[in-house]
Amino acid sequence: MASVTASTTPPISRAGDGIAPVATSTAPAGDAAIAGGGPPPHTGSISRRMLLIAAGWILILLAVGGFALDRAISNLIRGQFDDQLELSLTALIVSSEIDPLGDVRLNRGLGDQRFLEPNSGFYWQISAEGREDFTSGSLVTDNSRSLWDSTLDIRDDVIAEEPIYYDIVKEPDERVRIVQRSVRLPGSEKQWQFVVGGSRAELDAQISEVRSILGWSFAVLGIGLFLMAMLQTWYGLGPLRRIRRAIARIRTTGTNRVTDPLPLEVQPMVEELNALLAHSDRQAEEARTHAGNLAHALKTPLTVLTNAASAHSADLDQTVLREAATMRRQVDHHLARARAVGRRAIGLSRTNVLASAEAVERAVSRLYPHARFDIAGSAAAEVAIEKQDLEELLGNLIENAAKYGGGSVFVTVDADPEAELCTIWIEDDGEGIPAAKRGDLFTRGARLDTEKPGTGLGLAIVRDVAGIYGGSVELGESEDLGGLLVKLILPRA
Template sequence: MTAGAQPSPATDAPPVTLGRAISQRSSLARRMMLIAAGWVLVLLLGGGFALDRTLTNLVRGNFDDQLEYLLNSMIVVAEIDSDGQVYFNRPLGEPRFLEPNSGLYYQISAEGREDFPSYSLAVTPSRSLWDTTLKQRNHLDNEPHFYDSDQLPEEPLRIVERTVILPDSDARWTFTVASRREELDAQILRIRSILIWSFAVLGLGLLVLAVLQSWYGLSPLRRVRAAIQSMRSAGTNRITEPLPLEVEPLVEEINALLAHSERQAEEARTHAGNLAHALKTPLTVLTNAATARAPDLHTAVMRETRTMQRHVEHHLARARAVGRRAIGHARTPVCESAEAVRRAVERLYPGTRFDIAGNRSALVAIERQDLDEILGNLIENAAKYGGGSVFVTVDVEPEDAQCVIWVEDDGAGIPEGERQRIFDRGARLDTGKPGTGLGLAIVRDVAEIYGGDVALEESEDLGGLLVRLSLPRAG
């Protein structure tokens, strides 16, 4: 490399190794596992969250119902004494209210009492509060209110409050019942722990099930692979093992592809054998003439080489048609090809009258080059051996799968007994005009390769030869 030259990108690019190529390929099993894992994760998270909210609200609601029951029991037995203080006309029946720091407390208070203006604030706490006072919230309605509070050090509380007006009092009294949240939080924590472990085990089980489902569901593909390996090693030519309905179309396509390949291989062997057989006789003649130093060696060489050339051209035309047919289904307009052939033949036979009629939009399932070769042979023969008029008619019936092309001339025609022999390679009825005798043979072979056929008849309109060419329509 010269100084200052820059390395080419292709040289500096890292090679694509087999490992990288395999890692970049997608996997059906991996896709199925990712989809299953994603849906399991979404459903378990959603279901777990909904179930956690439901159970947590159920436990908290049960806890709140107990607090509200105690609150209503206090309101029912509460009365106002002569000093304006609240007292209970019978015991509450809950001993934890009497035990200091028991975790269950109540407090009754009123602000701005109108019946005893000398008191701006009255507070009646439970004995369990001892010397502590709860901070209450002001509520203007008579509904119970629940909330959590951390106002007591190291003792989170669940509180319910309700504001009522007691008999013989114009003040709004706030009744409060508070309970330690440790038991409630412990129950919620236990529920969440059970949910987490349960859903984790459920998720793991679902993932294992997805793995087994993927392994079992994709087992027919592994059987197909084993069958293909058996075809390569054991020499079988079809997949005959019973497989599920979903895999049967794939197996049918593989068998059809194998059958198509076998037909192509058989056609290739047949063409090669026919060509070898056709060339064997001319080569033998040339070898014998050269060995015997025959005086007409020059004439024999010219005659036999023309014969060999006809055979080679014929088989090359068949090989090209077979190769183009294997590429895929073609769509070729018939009239467009016929017009192109007409313009070319008019230069060779300027005095001939051509008439192309029929369905101008007809399409055939044949490659354009092959259709041009077929129509070129037919139209050129009609112009060569006719009397000056060539008619081409394209006929397509809506319900018919074939497109019929009629090529007529006003020549002498072909006797009915010679119409089959004329398709043989090299067969010529009129040796006074130049030609190789391969035109109709090539037309027949190429048409049959595409699933069509060709027949010779007598033209009723022009009196000469009528060639009926049938080709498959393009859908």
């Protein structure tokens, strides 16, 4: 009457059937390292990274800004110094005229007394090709002159009428800033070189003083900015320290949520942490439930065995075999659920349905070489379930169809990629199952056909494992083959 009874385990996982496993799972190397109990590896301190980045940017900005500011101020001071020299040069040119002998003479002296003091650091000089230099020391005067009996080593190739600026070295080791201009005076055919020079000692002293002020100012500014960066880092990472304390309270006080008010930037991480804690609680509760159910399921068979052994029952051997088979069914059932729950906790998986169905078909065809299998559907369909669990589900269903059907097994994979759920149809050409008795098949140990080997756990395992992943399984009647139709519904990856 009945055409389907659930098998104990899928043929792809039974060593006794002589079928090699289709897929095996190995733990990643990282999991082994974590399982060793050692602390997880870290990549350094966030605070240190932030401070290093801040220090780098502070140094770069201060260096670039300091260099630019130093150039600007130095050019400003030098420009003011050059303007002073150019004013004296203009006054020198205005005071010059050609005497009857064709030489230059000054109709009035320069107002700056430093030109009258020997080696004062400020000098003027007038020269032309073929003429001796007319210096501030050649005037007939009772006062001493700044150049005294020396001359300035100027450039003799200047013909432009615009002033030019350059530096020379005047003995002994005195650097002089020169402004020079070529002028043709009225009444003379010669190109006269008018030169005014000033010692760079005062100019360099001003620049050095400004650079010293800039150096100290930027040093204080850099230290202040780095201290502010440290304060910002400490204050900015405060929520992470609060999360750490909240996690410590979870470990020490037994609370299971982080409820502290935190900034928006870390709130998503806290929500994920709370979700992880809730998931761990569910996992622990499921583990406790499985352990309690298994203990309760084994309690009765163990009591029967104990009573039979204590009474020296004549059918003790039969009792042991019967109760041992019952305990084995319970252990297989709860182990399948525990494996599925454990693999689900690893994360969202992606498994190709058609590839897994073909792998199961190759394994089942060894046990039922006369069965005809037809697998069709979308080759790109993937479900969010571990490969080993999917093959266990398909193994139970396809083996049942081959065992209790008439020899034909159809497997069809849903081809709609937009659907949230992926549907897999397994059909056979057996006698089918009346609708009133289909619900009984999901009861652990239920078998409608006791003539063929099996434990009646296959469909119960399929239902439980599919439910763990958010799926379901339904039974119906195949319109094409006339036998049983099993519709396995799983979440699409």
